[in-house]
Amino acid sequence: MEKKVITHQCSFCKRTIKVRDQYDMPIYDPSTGFAICKNCVREINHFLDEHEEAAQQEETKAFAGQLDDILAQNKPHIIKQYLDEYIINQDRAKKILSVAVYNHYKRMKYGYLNDDGTEIEKSNVIMLGPSGCGKTALLSHLSKLLDIPFAVTDASSLTEAGFVGADVEVAVRNLYYAADKDIEKAEHGIIYLDEFDKIARKSGANNSITADPGHEGVQQALLKMLEGSVVEFTSRGQRKHPEAPTIKVDTRNILFIVGGAFVGIDDVIAKRLSKTSSIGFGADVQGKDDKPKFDELIHKVRPEDLMQYGIIPEIIGRLPVICTLETLDEDALLRILTEPKNAPVKQYEKLLAMDHVQLEFEEDALRAVAKKAIERKTGARSLKGIIEDVMLDIMFDIPKSDEPRKVIITKDCIENGAKPTVEKLDK
Numbered sequence: 001m002e003k004k005v006i007t008h009q010c011s012f013c014k015r016t017i018k019v020r021d022q023y024d025m026p027i028y029d030p031s032t033g034f035a036i037c038k039n040c041v042r043e044i045n046h047f048l049d050e051h052e053e054a055a056q057q058e059e060t061k062a063f064a065g066q067l068d069d070i071l072a073q074n075k076p077h078i079i080k081q082y083l084d085e086y087i088i089n090q091d092r093a094k095k096i097l098s099v100a101v102y103n104h105y106k107r108m109k110y111g112y113l114n115d116d117g118t119e120i121e122k123s124n125v126i127m128l129g130p131s132g133c134g135k136t137a138l139l140s141h142l143s144k145l146l147d148i149p150f151a152v153t154d155a156s157s158l159t160e161a162g163f164v165g166a167d168v169e170v171a172v173r174n175l176y177y178a179a180d181k182d183i184e185k186a187e188h189g190i191i192y193l194d195e196f197d198k199i200a201r202k203s204g205a206n207n208s209i210t211a212d213p214g215h216e217g218v219q220q221a222l223l224k225m226l227e228g229s230v231v232e233f234t235s236r237g238q239r240k241h242p243e244a245p246t247i248k249v250d251t252r253n254i255l256f257i258v259g260g261a262f263v264g265i266d267d268v269i270a271k272r273l274s275k276t277s278s279i280g281f282g283a284d285v286q287g288k289d290d291k292p293k294f295d296e297l298i299h300k301v302r303p304e305d306l307m308q309y310g311i312i313p314e315i316i317g318r319l320p321v322i323c324t325l326e327t328l329d330e331d332a333l334l335r336i337l338t339e340p341k342n343a344p345v346k347q348y349e350k351l352l353a354m355d356h357v358q359l360e361f362e363e364d365a366l367r368a369v370a371k372k373a374i375e376r377k378t379g380a381r382s383l384k385g386i387i388e389d390v391m392l393d394i395m396f397d398i399p400k401s402d403e404p405r406k407v408i409i410t411k412d413c414i415e416n417g418a419k420p421t422v423e424k425l426d427k
């Protein structure tokens with residue numbers, strides 16, 4: 001039996017096409033007879049591709065042009081000046097981050113404009129410092145300043161694929177969303193991995209041998225990302241299954257900054273130092289009991305200490321810039337209370353001013369707050385809570401009257417919960 005040949009006319013090129021299967025006439029509407037043939041579909045597709053490529057190139061050029069402005073506005077000293085408005089001390093960390101960001105922009109410009117083969121390598125940064133010293137705060141302020149996408153991901157929430165928790169791809173996905181789903185922009189962004197010490201291998205010297213929820217696997221996966229690879233992920237809210245459409249982001253040019261408290265690393269450093277000093281210089285100079293201070297030790301951290309702590313050497317090799325932050329002393333805490341643009345005392349002053357009330361913290365009172373915070377050993381983190389405790393009753397009672405007043409917080413208020421002095425002011 002001979003097969004009947006169906007023909008349709010392409011509405012676009014007007015040719016009559018023999019239709020053996022749907023691929024000869026990919027678009028065909030039987031009710032209207034509207035049809036587009038295979039050749040026309042191909043051609044249209046080709047036009048679209050060409051157009052998109054050209055548009056992309058235009059955009060890239062435009063961005064490369066903008067980079068000159070961005071570079072001019074983001075010189076290291078300018079970035080640091082901005083960070084100074086919010087973060088007290090930690091000058092070295094601020095400098096390192098400012099330079100890292102500036103160089104990142106430079107590399108970007110270089111990548112767009114030069115093809116002579118010279119490569120400017122990335123300088124990913126690892127930050128170490130005690131709890132509450134400003135690591136997360138530094139990076140969150142930095143992120144507000146930048147002209148490129150920046151995403152913070154908590155490394156402690158990451159697990160190896162297969163374990164309960166987020167896969168490492170989440171870090172790149174967060175960046176993709178920070179870039180408003182612009183892949184090109186995301187590929188030049190910055191990823192901050194917070195709580196990075198939490199993925200240390202549990203068999204590292206610092207940890208007892210306990211169950212390890214895939215930390216080594218997380219590190220291996222992160223390593224691939226740090227080395228530069230194409231990371232594939234599904235969009236937010238979409239369950240991962242084989243047919244789900246994926247987004248692909250190349251991490252080659254993404255700058256990585258990681259940070260963590262690395263609790264106990266001072267012991268690792270002290271151990272190494274005591275070993276080396278006993279070889280070359282004989283006697284242990286330091287007495288057994290007066291353990292050197294955390295701050296003295298932390299600045300001497302070396303890659304091998306991080307390895308000992310449980311970070312795999314390949315990762316450490318990809319984090320060439322080591323940045324240490326210092327413990328905040330009483331004077332620093334005092335300044336944190338009053339100086340930054342978002343200082344707690346400034347915030348309460350503003351709040352009470354709306355009730356026509358002046359707020360005054362006596363110097364002794366502020367010092368008492370700082371002392372309390374030091375006792376709690378969580379750096380600047382507890383400052384806000386201590387002040388909040390003291391201020392609660394005031395914030396509750398003051399609005400009962402509209403009279404202009406002045407509230408004075410004394411040392412006694414902080415230490416013993418005494419009532420603050422309230423003075424009437426002239427209208």
Ligand SMILES: Nc1ncnc2c1ncn2[C@@H]1O[C@H](COP(=O)(O)OP(=O)(O)OP(=O)(O)O)[C@@H](O)[C@H]1O
Nearest residue numbers: 086087088131132133134135136137261336380381
């Ligand atoms: N150097 C600083 N200058 C100004 N504020 C600071 C400073 N350090 C900490 N703070 C304040 O204390 C809070 C806690 O600090 P932050 O979250 O940055 O600590 P961290 O170093 O990330 O500690 P952890 O290792 O525990 O995460 C911040 O919200 C910030 O307001």
Ligand SMILES: [Mg+2]
Nearest residue numbers: 135136194195
């Ligand atoms: Mg933190």
Ligand SMILES: [Zn+2]
Nearest residue numbers: 010013037040
């Ligand atoms: Zn056609």
